[in-house]
Amino acid sequence: MLKLDGVTKKFEGLVAVNNVNFQIEEGEIVGLIGPNGAGKTTLMNLISGTLKPTEGRIEFNGQDISGVAPYDVCHRGISRTYQIPRPFPDMTALMNVAVGVFCGKNRPNMSLSDAMLDASHFLEFVGLFGKRNMLARDLSLFDLRALELARALATTPKFILIDEVMAGLNQSEVTIAIRLIRKIVEEFHVTIMWIEHIMKIIMEATQRVVVLQYGEVLTSGLPEVVVNDPRVIEAYLGEKIA
């Protein structure tokens, strides 16, 4: 479904992502891990079109999307969430999701009321329907994470890029969030690439892990194999995960 072929991103002298090659198949949940500054978010920005790769090719469903504008990438079926939630702070939760409903695909015959109805379904799915008329800036961190997922789903994606959705959440919220992401995969049949620092979640929720270091792919494979790889332990984990 998604294929990265020699993707490189240079910021003048700094090589943030260097010759990254990997492939993600339809229906997979792939974890992307690595130490801070390894280039995970840069890679996500390259896939979502926010940044243009200096070299290499990104293919989505057989089409070259390297250098394609972010809105066009979204229209082709790739949606994303942000490490630090970026809602439209002065709009209600319902309106936030309605933007995704309207813009994710070309919907010439949809009125504002139709979009709000659609948006309320997505809000209900993530458990935010009761807070639909609250301004986004008044929502808690957990609610904002849920709102980002609802907004990403509203664009009717085939592939979702999730950036550290668990950061700053407590244990019970983490459990709910994992359940929610699993529910998303089951009901919407989307493929997920998930950046996460909490290894237990990666072990529990993903089917495959790609490890980045200094902008390059260190290794990739099944989570239990990757966490026992001495190179990964040395570069990222520091100690062996049971």
Next chain:
Amino acid sequence: MVKIEHKRALLVFRFGDKKFEWPIETRYWRNPILGVAFLALLPVIFSSHPDILSLIATANIYACIAIPLAWQMTGIGRLNFGPQAFVGIGGFTAGLLSIHLGWGPWATFPIVIITGILFGLILSPLTNIAKGLYFSLVTLILPLIFLEITYYFGIFKGETGLFGIAPMISIGNIVAELIIANYFSLIMMVLFLFVVVKVFDSRIGLYSAAINDDEEVANNLGLNIKKWKIICFVVTSVMITLAGWFSAHYFGTFAGVTYLQLPFMLKILMIVMIGGRGDVYGAIYGAYFIVILEKVLTIFGTANYLLFPLILLILLFTLREGIYGIYRKHKYREYYPTIRVRKR
């Protein structure tokens, strides 16, 4: 064939694969209608006071600049400090055509629109190139450059400006002409209000609000922000250009010193901010308030130059939601659907 169906509080018009919705409940349109009816009575009440009639027309013209500016501020997510450049473009285009070719207001009208579109398109890349303060600075400089041009080239007649521009209407009775022209200004303002309110209640309003809040996120959600910012900038610029066209034909004169200098820009921005922090209806409250305040303060003679900005500054700090905000706080009702946008 147009199909009409009644759906709860809405009338739905279907034309091919297009759909338009129209709210029919009185609460959606009662207050605006009452407000417009009140404004429509003013020219009749003050028909024997040409100075007050001129004041009303001025307020309407100011509102015609402030209403599209309120949309533009949201739709491009940037603060335009030079809307008067487009007032100048409209006024001078109408004035020059009228003086040199003898054209009347309805002949200059399409040319003014074309000129507005042209200049709007030329300047529209700024909405994507210049961000935040840089956009404000560039737009601040534009009318000042235009002012210098009006001094440099004789055709614009420098400080005296153009005069002898064809009036809006010519029927031989000055009072009747004033009243009719006054109604023209009101019609134009109501038309602008109608268009912008409809836009804000549509998907374009939602796009504008998203761009205003975070254009990068909007882009990632599938919104072609470059396209929508250009559309918004060009359409609002044309609307502001029409305010210049009307001004030139209403007063019969048009000078750069009146419209292109900083005090005029400050007045427009004050209307937008004091009226209702970028609220569309607030722009009308703001326009009438500023015009009345300016007139009342003339009784203080030269102290007026100090008092006028002082009062505005006090209001700017004390009325956080603008004049319209006072009404909205007391009479707030959750109309469906609403888009809440807070201006920074």
